[in-house]
Amino acid sequence: MAQGTDSADGRSEVDVLIVGAGPAGLMMANWMSRCGIRSRIVDKRGTKIFNGQADGLQCRTLEIFDSFDFGHRAWIESNHMLEICLWNPDPKTGVIHRSDRIPDTIPNISRFQQVVLHQGRIERFFLDSISENSKRTLKDVPGWEGGIQVEHGVIPTLLEFDDKQAEDNDAYPISVKLRHLTEEESRPKQSATSLNGSGLQDGLFRSNLAQDDTEEMLEKSKALEAKAGKEETVHAKYLLGADGAHSWVRNQLGFKLQGESTDYIWGVLDIVPITDFPDIRMRCAIHSESSGSVMVIPRENKLVRLYIQLTTTENVEGGKKADRSKINPESILASAQRIMSPYKITYRYCDWWTAYQIGQRVGNNFSLKERIFLAGDAVHTHSPKAGQGMNVSMQDAFNLGWKVASVVKGTSTRSILKTYQSERRKIAQDLIDFDHRFSRLFSGRPAKDVLDEEGISMDEFKSAFQKGNLFASGVAVDYGASVIVAKAGDSTEQGDGTEVLGEEKLRVISEQELAKEIKVGMRMPSFKVLNQADARPWHFQELLKSNGTWRVVVFAGNIKSASQKTRLDALGEKLSSPTSFLNRFTPPQKRYDSVIELLAVHSAPRQDVTIFDFPAVFHPWDDTDGWDYWKIFVDDVSYHEGYGDAYKNYGVERETGCAVILRPDQYVAWVGEVDDYESMDKFFSGFMVEQARKGRAMNGGKEGAQLKNNGNGAKLSVTDEAVVGTAAA
Amino acid sequence: MAQGTDSADGRSEVDVLIVGAGPAGLMMANWMSRCGIRSRIVDKRGTKIFNGQADGLQCRTLEIFDSFDFGHRAWIESNHMLEICLWNPDPKTGVIHRSDRIPDTIPNISRFQQVVLHQGRIERFFLDSISENSKRTLKDVPGWEGGIQVEHGVIPTLLEFDDKQAEDNDAYPISVKLRHLTEEESRPKQSATSLNGSGLQDGLFRSNLAQDDTEEMLEKSKALEAKAGKEETVHAKYLLGADGAHSWVRNQLGFKLQGESTDYIWGVLDIVPITDFPDIRMRCAIHSESSGSVMVIPRENKLVRLYIQLTTTENVEGGKKADRSKINPESILASAQRIMSPYKITYRYCDWWTAYQIGQRVGNNFSLKERIFLAGDAVHTHSPKAGQGMNVSMQDAFNLGWKVASVVKGTSTRSILKTYQSERRKIAQDLIDFDHRFSRLFSGRPAKDVLDEEGISMDEFKSAFQKGNLFASGVAVDYGASVIVAKAGDSTEQGDGTEVLGEEKLRVISEQELAKEIKVGMRMPSFKVLNQADARPWHFQELLKSNGTWRVVVFAGNIKSASQKTRLDALGEKLSSPTSFLNRFTPPQKRYDSVIELLAVHSAPRQDVTIFDFPAVFHPWDDTDGWDYWKIFVDDVSYHEGYGDAYKNYGVERETGCAVILRPDQYVAWVGEVDDYESMDKFFSGFMVEQARKGRAMNGGKEGAQLKNNGNGAKLSVTDEAVVGTAAA
Incomplete structure (x- = not known):
């Protein structure tokens, strides 16, 4: 039984429905699995692995894979x-x-560095990641206990959209009728195995020289209706069409690909x-x-x-x-x-x-009312030689996924969703221009x-x-100015023409000169820093896992300087307040770093500092785990991996530092003074949703101060368990 | 059904039987799975994962894991x-x-660098590796089509050894009666789960404060004989007792642990x-x-x-x-x-x-007639604080596995098996001395x-x-002189006292000064080199996968110098001869690099050289794969990973180079002149078995020279396949 299906009336509800399980669709499902969003992903084909296909992986794509914990698999096999x-x-x-x-x-x-690997392996990494993570994040959600699995041999046959419900965050304005194909229907006609069984595959069926097989399969599906599998209607909050160059979703919306054939x-x-x-x-x-x-x-x-x-x-x-x-x-x-x-x-x-x-073409629209989105080949086609197609497609969904997830979870307003088209349609146009020039020179x-x-x-x-x-x-x-990219200038000129600034009174402009190489709108570069508590070197990007969390990175500077320590303490006090943005925007029942994670990188000598030199909000307290040792880092020399020289490479002043806000996709949203709490608060207020409060405060000094060896409360349960363990012997 | 079992009469034959599926036993099974040796591994316990246990991983252990392709798993999780x-x-x-x-x-x-990881995870890596590799290497071997799986809840009850057959390489001198326990019997009595299900485990049952439970389980097993599972007798060529400090195998042999309690x-x-x-x-x-x-x-x-x-x-x-x-x-x-x-x-x-x-104790014997071996805690016990136990245990089996495998496969004589005790008992003694000093200082x-x-x-x-x-x-x-370590001195003094030199007339002594930092008897250090054909940087150790293969590494020096090129060509000619050691010791039906792999590292500028500057034997020809691009490397600067400066770091003269022989476990066996073919041949002749010849010659120039675009023979089948592929469309 498919996830979330209500078998009684063949009707089901889902937060996100994804059509197409190629790289873009899988990337979207991957985000949903990380963020615990009730999602389904369907694909008309019955098989998931093809030989050939796109296979170049950009270094940025590998960085993204690494943020999902499977970068090393691609790196090793490629x-x-x-x-x-x-x-x-x-x-x-x-x-x-x-x-x-x-x-x-x-x-x-x-x-x-750029590598090459068979698309089938990449899909395998996604499938493993989606399965493993969704089983963890959705294990308590009725209908999704088994996690998210790709449903093959499922074809959409009807799409309905209720315009009036588009801005109601709780509504399900989208209805999609799905037909479950028989195995025979879902097998691509042109695929074949050679006589000697070595599996030589003819790729024509997925190149544009082959006719689109969607309509054909739909015809077959209709003809075989009587004996085919069941039909169901899915009601969705959001829909992603990641169904390729001949996108059925795009065709239903009446959107066009524009450009030239060659x-x-x-x-x-x-x-x-x-x-x-x-x-x-x-x-x-x-x-x-x-x-x-x-x-x-x-x-x-x-x-x-x-x-x-x-x-x-x-x-x-x-x-x-x-x-x-x-x-x-x-x-x-x-x-x-x-x-x-x-x-x-x-x-x-x-x-x-x-x-x-193939021609170079770009979709005229990437979204209908920010409820239905298109990604990947559905909105841009070009030649495969530059090894860009799969990368840009996955990066479309990488841009979209966390935005949709945070709106569904109620931590962000719908205002951020317009940035998808603004950011990605611009990239698609750049890609097509690049490909056009490159193809001409090459041919x-x-x-x-x-x-x-x-x-x-x-x-x-x-x-x-x-x-x-x-x-x-x-x-x-380099993404343009928007409600989630605090830089100067005209957002329509910097994007695809869509207006994506929020309320003017909440607009914040970065002080780019404080971190010359952490460029607002671009992805955070990576240099090595050391964990303060255990001296382990980390590439900074390794700390930026894709889990849907925003990050405030405080380059704390030389915290052994009294004046800098004063600034840091003042910031710590504001961040610890019950009304700080950390507390206002984090649901009370959630972990302290679930919406916004606070990280620090200081520049004082590692051996002269401990985490207790920082305000408690930088190493938060948990009743079971004690202090958090994984939030404070230092720009210092490692024993075995050299010196990252992060302050210098990031262009940050070593004494006075700066503060940076990073989006959940590692793109830089804001740069400002280390203690500019007000700008941070204003920035997040532009699109984040205040959560109902229950007298929650960022944990810090109070519990920590009570730490005693005779804390019976803490130890009692352990002693009980130990007795059980021994008693059974 | 267990691997290799003949169900008709309850009798079965196996090349290697391993008793105990802890780290030492798993390492042995891992080697067997790589080398395709018909093996079984049994463990008396029904469960395989314990919390706690030894968990420090030495950097050498991680190097070994990496040679089996799962180093990264330990590195990431630890x-x-x-x-x-x-x-x-x-x-x-x-x-x-x-x-x-x-x-x-x-x-x-x-x-x-040294890391820490739960032993259960390490066992998981082994289990995955054993399963995956044995399914590949043993897929055509009757009884082992499903590969090697650990058999839990199986206890040996009787051991018989036929002394007279000890030196007959084809004989099965060992008989072991195995009893399959019921699930209840095989569960350790002291294990318990806490009330809240969090699985607190009391480790006493595996520390020496707990009574040995083998005898107890055997008693239970006897008592429950009527209803217990079946009994079978396994006939084995080799047996490894990796069954812990209370080793049943050791007790059957009457061998003792010697040392002091603390x-x-x-x-x-x-x-x-x-x-x-x-x-x-x-x-x-x-x-x-x-x-x-x-x-x-x-x-x-x-x-x-x-x-x-x-x-x-x-x-x-x-x-x-x-x-x-x-x-x-x-x-x-x-x-x-x-x-x-x-x-x-x-x-x-x-x-x-x-x-x-715990006391520090070492076994007086590691082997009975080089047919039955002991490894791990069965032959050395000491305190766990230095994090050595699991490492030394795994390294015992890492030393033994390839030796047994090559004797079973008939490529080496039994003479190399004595080096196991000589090399590893010496290490165990060193370990005990270290632990004794360290414990005293610490306590x-x-x-x-x-x-x-x-x-x-x-x-x-x-x-x-x-x-x-x-x-x-x-x-x-640092292993001492032996038939497989070509260094000067008294082998009994350099080892544990066992005589391990081969025939005196075949003894070779290394010229250590030609590679000052590639020390004969020690493991090959690792520096980065680049693949000549694709410029990819590799840590040299990454090229030394544990697959049972010996390596001749030719540091070819400056091959753009005419005199050096002459030396290299002369070596190439000798190596290509049908009577070269490469050809004499490689079974004719096996791949050219299956027994001895030839690698080259030169020091001329990468961009001035192609693989075709080397004699063909350094990039062998295959009718399907064409030339081999993965054998020739260069000491030059990489684009992204700096400069390994391998010649300098290895202490090898840049113009004239040297040659090195590496054992299948990465230990250095011999160092000599780049063109000292005679010493290489003499060295291998000391312990390798000449294979029946079928007019085999190392592939090289001949086929390559015939390469033509109109090579119909090569293309015909491809065309056929393509037609099939298209015809099905």
Whole structure:
């Protein structure tokens, strides 16, 4: 039985319904599983693993995976790409030669580098994470005791939206009729297994050369209605359409993809190469003199992906679909052999192949009334060569998930939801521009000399590649001013045109100069700091797990200085007040760090300080756990992992410090003075919801002061247990 | 049904039978699962996870875990200990104060540092690894298709050994009768769950204060014979007794533990501490003025382990067992409170507790005729405070496993098996000496001043702690000369007294000065090198996976120098010969790197070299996979991970290099000139078994030279598959 289904009348309620279990849908479900939101995720296909598919992982994507605790799985299993080799015709002989080497990931922009891994493995990490976390967070929620599981072979057939209920936070304005397919229906028609069982897969069914199979499956579904599985209607607060380039959800809403088609047709081969080409394990961009281009992407398990320009179709006019009967691994390989000549290349093992001809298009709307959202391929399509598609799709949902979760949980107002379109549609447009430029340079014939104006200058190509690399890393994303990004300027100009500022009287502007390298609107960079209590080094990002929590990071400066200590104590007093933003916005029954977590990084010598030098609110008290040892960090030298030099690298003044507010997705929301409590309070007041109070106060001094060895209250239960343990012996 | 059991007559054959599924037994089974050896592992207990137990992991142990691909799991889940704080009485006031800080792991001795993790998790990593790998390696072996699974609730009742068959490699000289217990029988009597279900466990049943429960369980087993499970007799080639301090296997053999008992009694509490002691998340050694000592070991999940000297029993004479009725968490805590005063400490949550009084003892024999072996607590017992027990136990089996596997597989002669006792009994003796010194210093009263000769000097304590830290890291192990360690000197003096040299005419002595920091007899240190083909940085140890393979590492030097290239080509030619040791000792049907893997690390600039600058034997050819890109490395600067400077750190001359032979357990067997093929051949000839030849030659130039784009043979099957893939659409 599906999660949350009420079997009596075939009707069910759900906070979030996700259509599509590709990377974007899985990322959304992953957030929901972390935040304990009653969600369902359905996918029309019966199988979940495909060979091939997108597989480049940006360093930003790895940072995100790490925030969900499975970054190391991708890092270990993937192939790491370190260097890009540019191969061009030798000006004298016309024979291809290596003209340049550039690092694949720009050094020092992230603690990860770009890697490549089969999409099926990535989906597996998500599935494991969703299952494990939702079982924990939803274990007491009726209907969700078993957690969130992807429901395969389920297709939406009807969408209804009650406009009048859109702004009622408790309403379920969305109704979706779901049909459960039979196993046969849900199997993609084109998938096939080779005679020898090695599972060679033809990827055409998921490229745009294949017809959209949604309508077809719907037809089949109708025809087989009598014997097919059951139908149900789901009432949802929120709906995400993450159902791909042919999005059924988008079509129901009448939203459009806007942009251009191209006349570039490319083939893709995933093979174990047999070759004498010396750079086959490097990422390579190979421009031949007149046979077209190849991009080499070395992969895991000895595989190499080749993107191969199919010059046999160069006469196809823009927008026209290719004749797929003429495209097969043999013809694609033949093109690669021409381009890579005089080097030899062939294979005995082919894992997957496809061909594509794709335009750059962006959705005109990413949301209906901030109740129904679209993400991933449903709102942007482009060429796969830059390895961006899966990353940007997952990052769409990474941007959206925590926002929806905090509104559903009642800690944030709906005002933050508009920022999804503002932030992500802007990124999609940037991506499409990037892809357009990149594709043109990559598919063009190399210029013979400086007078050859129709050819592509290889210097220009190299320069574009280098600039593109920063964009392609994902760390250059810079969100505009909004109710959750406290920076100056016009929010409509900085985003996609949507107005996303909150009330003017609550608007806060950051003092960016206090932390020159912690840029408001961009993701928090990472340098190593040490835990004050145990001296363990942590990359700062490792402290920023994706659990839906905002963070106030107090760069406390030199707390051994009397004046700085005074500022810190004053801040501590305000934060500890029953009316502080920490207390107003945290539900009384929740843990002290469940909505906003307070972290400190100081710059005094570690060995001269203990956590007791900080106000108690920085190391909160719990009756069972005692003091919290995991909130205070120091910028000092480690024994085994060098010196992160975090203050310097963050551009923060070492004596006086600063304060930073980070969003739950690690993006910087505000920078200000270390003791500027008022701005912090004003910022959070712009979108957070005051919680009913029960005389709650941030724990701190009082309980701690009562700590005694003869605290019978604390010890009694333990003694009882011990007696039980011994008595049974 | 158990693996390998023949149900018809209750009789079964197995290559290796392991009794005991603690860390030593699991490590042995883990090796067997990697090497594809038909094995069974039985344990008398029905449950496999206990709270508490040994939990310190040396950096060497983490290196070993990493060689089995689960080092990261321990690293992520564990608590990392960075600093040791020494607390002593202030000379003036007598009040405890922090007198010193020292790093917990000596910097730069390993890429890991000492960590702490619950033994149950470590057993879980082993179980997962054993299951996953044995299903792969044994999938075609009748009776083992499902891999190796630990069989719980199985007790050995009779052991027979046929002396005459000891040296017949194909014989099964060992017979063990196994009884399958009922579930009730196999549950430890003393285990209990507290009233509130939080699972407080009393550890006494596994400390030596509890009576040995083997005999008791055997009695119960006999009494319940009628209704108990079945009995079977297993015929084994090899048997490992890893069945703990009260080893049934050891008792059957009549072997003894030799050594002394002590009068020090210690309590252990695993608690979430509620305290104002500022270093509770550091490892601390606290000597109070006159109330005894505490060691603080911070653990995962907010837990802290306290080892607490129980001064209430200080009048107990040496060797006398404590009155366990007087030891409980309450009395242990009270002792801690006295010692740590004026700081307060209590708890609400206790995970586990125990008490122990233990002597230092070593087994007189580790093996019967190199057919039956003992490992772990079965041959050495000591105090747990130094965190050595589980590590040394696992390392016993890590030393033994590959040796037994290679003899069973017929690639090595039985001559190497004697080195187990020689190498590991020596280590056990060192451990006991270390523990004896350390325990005395730790349990003694601090000296009041320099004239107080009965007290312990805190300077001496600190010095011992620092020296002990190198020993405790596990990386200081230095195995003596033997048939598999080519160094000068008397093998009996360098080991435990066992004679372990092979034939004198085949003895080889290393030229240690060619690689000053690659010490023969010690484990290979690790520095970063780059893969030549894809520029990826690897810690050298990451290349040395525990799969049973020997490695010849050729530090090829500057291969751009003509003279060095000549030496390398000459070596390549000898290695490629059909009569080379690579070919003589590798079974013809096995992969080229299955017995001895050839690796190269050169020192020429990476960008000036390709793998094709090396003789083909260094990047062997495979008809399906093409060239092998994972054998040649370079000592050069990486883009993102700095410069390993491997030649310098290994003490190898950059121009002329050297060659090194590494055992399957990463210990250095031989160091010599880069082209000293003759010594390599002589070394391997000392213990390896020549395989039947089928005209096999190391693959290399011939097939590669035939590589053509129109290689129809290679492509035909692919085309066929692709047609199938498309035809199904």
